[in-house]
Amino acid sequence: MNVNRPENKVRCAIAIWLLSAVVGVTVAVIGYRLGLWALGALIGGAVTLGVMGALMTMTFCRTDEEIEAARRENAEIEARRAKYRAADDDVKAHDGGRPAPVAARPVVPTVAASAPRPAPAPAARPEPAPVEQAPAAEVGTRPVALDGPRAGQADDLKRIKGVGPKLERLCNRLGFYHFDQIAAWTPDEIAWVDENLEGFKGRVSRDEWVAQARVLAEGGETEFSQKVDKGDVY
Incomplete structure (x- = not known):
């Protein structure tokens, strides 16, 4: 088939694509x-x-024109390649075929690193002067105390309401053994005893020891002392 004519070229393409379609369907099946x-x-x-x-x-x-155009294009490409190869050969011949020398790297002189300076020692901070604390002012006035009970016999201070066995021993350590001692306490002395009864602060004022001690020192009885005498308390 002469494909130089347009109608023949179209027929050729149709025939080839139909054949390709048949082959494609066959491959799929x-x-x-x-x-x-x-x-x-x-x-x-x-x-x-x-x-x-x-x-x-x-x-x-x-078509023949398309084939001839493709040939001319290929010939031009080959001609350009030959021209580039000839130019490369001329350059190599001019340089004697030796590669261009590589520039030497400049030598940078090394500088010895100076030894680091020692860090200055931190200045010592002055120690703050100790603050002297004034001693706490003593509350009240200490009552007159005895080294021991008179005639070796102490009163039963547990007959005073609010004085148990432990408080009685504490009072004895402070030098208080008798009702008349407690009955004679002044307000300042009551304040001192209230402050110095360790673990029982304020019991003298709260339980009214002085009033009870005055009754007992004169030989009288209180409702609480009667219970103690009967053994109903301790």
């Missing part, structure tokens, strides 16, 4: 029969159709 998925078989057939149609169209359906 064979792939599906061999166990490929339907989508995979269709893709294989489509690729076969496109590649085969394009290659055969470029091979069999080109």
